Amino acid sequence: MTTGDGVAVRAQQVSRHYEMGTAVIRAVDDVTLQIRAGEFVALLGSSGSGKSTLLNLMAGLDRPTGGAIFANGRNLSELNSLELARYRSRTVGMVFQSFNLLPRMTLEENVELPLRLAEVDRAERGGRVQEALERVRLEKRLTHRPSELSGGEQQRAALARALVNRPTLLFADEPTGNLDSATGESIMLLLKEIQQKLGMTIVMVTHERPLAERFADRIAALADGKLLTDGMKS
Amino acid sequence: MKAGDLGELALRNLREAVLRNSLTTLGVAVGVASLVAMVSLGVGLQELATKRLSNSGLFDTVLVTARRNVPGMRRPAANSSPPKAERALDDGARKELEHLPNVVEVYPQIRFPTEVRYNGSPYSTIVAGVPDSARGNGSYDGLQGSFFSGPKADEAILQIEFAKDLSEQTATLIGKDLVVRYAERQALAPQTGTGGTNGGANDGADGGFSIVPREKKLRIVGIVETEPAAGFGGFGSGRLLIPLEVASALRAAQVNDLRDAVRAPTGKPAYASLTVRAKSPSQIETIENAIKTMGFGTFSLLDASRSLRLFFTIFDALLFIFGSLALAVATLGIINTLVMAILERRREIGILKALGAADRDVKQLFFVEAGVMGLFGGILGVGFGWFIGRALTWGTNIYLHRQNLPSAHVFSVPWWLVLLSILFSVGVSLAAGLYPATRAARLNPVEALRYE
Numbered sequence: 001m002t003t004g005d006g007v008a009v010r011a012q013q014v015s016r017h018y019e020m021g022t023a024v025i026r027a028v029d030d031v032t033l034q035i036r037a038g039e040f041v042a043l044l045g046s047s048g049s050g051k052s053t054l055l056n057l058m059a060g061l062d063r064p065t066g067g068a069i070f071a072n073g074r075n076l077s078e079l080n081s082l083e084l085a086r087y088r089s090r091t092v093g094m095v096f097q098s099f100n101l102l103p104r105m106t107l108e109e110n111v112e113l114p115l116r117l118a119e120v121d122r123a124e125r126g127g128r129v130q131e132a133l134e135r136v137r138l139e140k141r142l143t144h145r146p147s148e149l150s151g152g153e154q155q156r157a158a159l160a161r162a163l164v165n166r167p168t169l170l171f172a173d174e175p176t177g178n179l180d181s182a183t184g185e186s187i188m189l190l191l192k193e194i195q196q197k198l199g200m201t202i203v204m205v206t207h208e209r210p211l212a213e214r215f216a217d218r219i220a221a222l223a224d225g226k227l228l229t230d231g232m233k234s
Numbered sequence: 235m236k237a238g239d240l241g242e243l244a245l246r247n248l249r250e251a252v253l254r255n256s257l258t259t260l261g262v263a264v265g266v267a268s269l270v271a272m273v274s275l276g277v278g279l280q281e282l283a284t285k286r287l288s289n290s291g292l293f294d295t296v297l298v299t300a301r302r303n304v305p306g307m308r309r310p311a312a313n314s315s316p317p318k319a320e321r322a323l324d325d326g327a328r329k330e331l332e333h334l335p336n337v338v339e340v341y342p343q344i345r346f347p348t349e350v351r352y353n354g355s356p357y358s359t360i361v362a363g364v365p366d367s368a369r370g371n372g373s374y375d376g377l378q379g380s381f382f383s384g385p386k387a388d389e390a391i392l393q394i395e396f397a398k399d400l401s402e403q404t405a406t407l408i409g410k411d412l413v414v415r416y417a418e419r420q421a422l423a424p425q426t427g428t429g430g431t432n433g434g435a436n437d438g439a440d441g442g443f444s445i446v447p448r449e450k451k452l453r454i455v456g457i458v459e460t461e462p463a464a465g466f467g468g469f470g471s472g473r474l475l476i477p478l479e480v481a482s483a484l485r486a487a488q489v490n491d492l493r494d495a496v497r498a499p500t501g502k503p504a505y506a507s508l509t510v511r512a513k514s515p516s517q518i519e520t521i522e523n524a525i526k527t528m529g530f531g532t533f534s535l536l537d538a539s540r541s542l543r544l545f546f547t548i549f550d551a552l553l554f555i556f557g558s559l560a561l562a563v564a565t566l567g568i569i570n571t572l573v574m575a576i577l578e579r580r581r582e583i584g585i586l587k588a589l590g591a592a593d594r595d596v597k598q599l600f601f602v603e604a605g606v607m608g609l610f611g612g613i614l615g616v617g618f619g620w621f622i623g624r625a626l627t628w629g630t631n632i633y634l635h636r637q638n639l640p641s642a643h644v645f646s647v648p649w650w651l652v653l654l655s656i657l658f659s660v661g662v663s664l665a666a667g668l669y670p671a672t673r674a675a676r677l678n679p680v681e682a683l684r685y686e
Contacts, residue, residue: 061588061679082592089590100585100683104250116239117590161589 008037008072008169008201009058015066016053016225027053029225030067037168040195040202042216044209050225051205052173058203059094059171060087071169089118093162097174099154101146101161107133108142111161118165132160136190152183159190163198170194172204176211188215235595244602251575255603258564258571259611265561266615266659270651271622272557276550278623278646283542293515296522297343297533298323298331298508321529322504331510334524336517341365341478343507346486350474351413352400359396361414362472363481367511376640379408379456385479390414390452396473397457407454414474417487418448445487452476561659564611565666568604572670575603576677583674584682593675600671601664608663612656619655620647 016028028050035041043051056062057069060076069076072091079087088094101110111132115125133139136156146154155175162170172191176184192215195202206212212219221228235243248255284293300323321327331340344363349356366385368374374381374391382389390412397404400412421443458475488506512521515536522532576583583596623645631641 056680059588061683082594085587085590085592085595088588092590094588096588096683100581100588102582102585104246113586114589116243117235117586117595119236119239122238165590 006036007034007070008039009033009035009203010070011054011058011067012070013067014054014057014064014069016050016057016062017065026050026225028057028064028222031222031225031227032067033220033227033230035201035203037201038195038199040192040204040215040217042212042219043203043205043222044207044212044219045222046207048224049222051207051222053225054222055171055173055203055205059092059169060084061094089114090165091167091169093165093167093170095155095158095162095170095172095175097177099146099151099158099178101154101157103146106143106145107138107149107157110146110157111164114161114165120165128164128166129160132164133157135163135194136160150183151179152186155179155183155187156190159187159194163194168201170200170202172202174205174207176206176208184211191215235591235598240595240598240602244599244606247575247579247599248603248606251571251578254571254574255607258567259607259614261564261567262561262608262611262659262663263614263618265558265564266612266655267618267622268560269554269557269658270616270619270647270655271626272553273550273651273655274619274623274645274647275626276546276553277648277651278627278644280546280550281646282642282644283546293535294512294518295534296510296512296518296525298510298525299506299531299533300504301529301531323506323508323530324504327528327530328505328508330528331508331525334510334521336513337521338511338513339365339367340508340510342482342505343509344478344481344486344488345472346416346481346488348474348486349415350400351415352410357396357399359473360471361416361474361476361481361486363478364391364475365478365509365511374456374458377456377458378405379454381456382477383455385477386483387455387477388450388452388480389455389477391456391458391475392454393471393473393475394457394459404457407457410454411451412454414450414452414476416448416450416484417445419443419485419487419491420446443487443491448484450484561662565662568607568663568666569670571607572600572604572667573673575600576670576674579674580677580682580685583677584679584685587677587679588683596677597671597675600674601667604663604667604671605660608660608666609656611663612659615659616647616652616655623647 011031011033014028014031014033015026018025018027031050031054033054043054045051053062057064057076058071060071060079063077071087074087076084076087101107102113105113108129111129112125115128120128129142130139133142136159138153138156138160141149141153141157146157149157155178159175170191175191176187179187188211191202191204194200204212204216209219218231220230300321328340331337342363344361346361347358348361349358351357364382366382369381377391379391382391392400392404392407394404397407401407491506510521510525512518518534518536522534522536525532586596627643627645630644634641
């Protein structure tokens with residue numbers, strides 16, 4: 001779902017400041033960014049540049065201290081805690097650098113978890129889980145626990161979990177950060193495939209410019225919480 | 235999140251730290267067991283006391299007299315109405331009493347002195363009439379032998395001490411015959427009106443009576459420790475008990491006959507006293523007030539019953555408080571376990587929130603975990619408590635047997651205590667889970683996801 005102008009997410013003069021004693025940390029400072037529906041945008045920057053903070057704000061995991069974020073035309077700052085949780089559950093899929101699968105659950109149970117949280121009917125869940133795992137080609141590892149999977153497989157499982165609720169926005173925070181280059185590339189190919197096949201909007205945080213240039217439609221570079229460049233890749 | 239999913243996730247979480255959660259649950263169980271054992275002991279002792287007393291018929295009966303008869307026994311009432319005109323306790327009054335709401339039966343008190351002849355030897359004693367209703371009310375549960383075969387049977391039940399007077403081997407008395415010699419009251423003038431044949435009303439109230447010695451042969455059918463309603467009417471305890479209808483038909487002269495004979499005659503035959511039995515002790519007060527309004531004197535052990543109830547209410551409350559102390563300690567265990575779980579599952583909470591869990595979902599998850607520990611602890615605790623009670627009863631009875639005393643059930647676990655204990659356990663556990671659950675729900679997902 002998008003607004004009439006085809007914008008999926010819009011950050012408008014967004015700031016996220018932290019107070020550390022008397023000092024103020026400007027993790028994100030007055031950033032304005034617009035992401036169109038179906039676009040694959042890479043947030044590029046070095047460590048501490050504010051890219052993950054901006055991603056968390058757009059994913060509804062955090063609230064800005066200034067400015068506003070609009071997703072599907074709704075101002076996330078104006079949503080209450082429950083509405084924000086629903087936004088994360090139904091509109092957003094998230095993939096993390098460290099996979100964040102629950103170690104005591106099987107692959108199937110991990111992927112099913114967002115369906116439980118979204119209160120999807122039990123009868124419907126099996127098919128949805130199967131569909132998501134097929135999309136990442138892990139349908140034969142249903143009963144395995146995360147510890148029994150390789151890093152790449154774990155990230156694919158995390159991707160299946162992010163997709164199972166059929167979100168329109170996929171936020172990936174350094175999805176290849178814990179993987180070797182070959183596995184990382186396979187994950188990026190998978191993300192690209194998902195974007196193209198499902199028409200999904202993808203926002204990916206990375207510090208690897210070559211990866212961003214190769215797979216993203218657009219690169220937004222950040223440094224010290226500020227947006228340095230925002231444009232098509234060179 | 236749906237209830238089923240919440241329950242599944244909670245049980246899964248509890249299984250993950252099975253040792254710690256089991257120990258916490260065991261702590262709750264010990265707390266509940268302590269509570270159940272304490273309260274059950276109080277309830278058991280209360281039941282023991284009230285059963286013995288209610289079996290005696292003292293708490294569900296009102297002794298009714300004409301106002302003139304037993305002034306010394308009447309309880310002074312703060313709100314008592316001014317004295318009413320003297321009213322005869324005759325058959326008309328008996329019928330009125332029988333029609334009062336919640337009255338089960340009305341019967342006269344019949345007790346008279348007698349001489350018993352057994353094996354050729356005379357023994358002086360008091361005969362008391364026993365209503366047939368005593369058969370089913372538990373009063374004679376500990377009876378050796380059997381209750382009267384019928385309301386008109388020429389049979390007798392002996393009080394144990396009297397039985398010992400007759401024979402050292404009391405058990406051999408059952409089935410033997412004895413002869414009762416008593417003074418029959420015979421009217422000197424012809425009788426008219428009601429009450430002349432029931433034996434309870436004072437025959438010859440208008441013309442006096444003569445005393446004629448009579449004999450009655452009775453078969454001994456049972457031996458009882460004490461007469462359950464001993465002394466309620468103030469005439470001493472009966473040592474030889476016979477069916478009330480038989481006692482009534484004997485028309486034996488009673489203790490108060492001489493006193494009534496010298497009083498100014500009222501022209502109508504009257505009872506010395508009547509016993510009114512209520513459906514339950516709780517109705518005694520209403521019935522007693524109604525009888526007073528009718529113009530009769532009353533006597534009941536209502537105040538004693540009230541005091542007993544008050545005593546046991548306080549006693550039970552104290553036992554409940556002491557029993558709850560262990561459960562209070564157990565709740566600290568629940569808080570500790572859940573706070574530890576938050577620390578350990580901080581990242582997991584962050585993941586859940588990132589995947590769409592609302593604060594409410596996280597809070598409910600911890601609540602359910604606390605509730606499940608409370609539920610299992612409660613069920614286990616009731617079992618432990620019951621076991622402790624059985625052990626207490628067993629130990630007490632060994633001691634009682636050594637003291638040559640009959641065994642007693644000093645412990646009782648009624649269904650309401652089982653239900654309340656489990657509910658209380660769950661309630662306390664939920665209260666204990668409130669702080670950890672709220673803390674977990676308030677976790678910032680970004681910070682939680684960073685936690686290693």
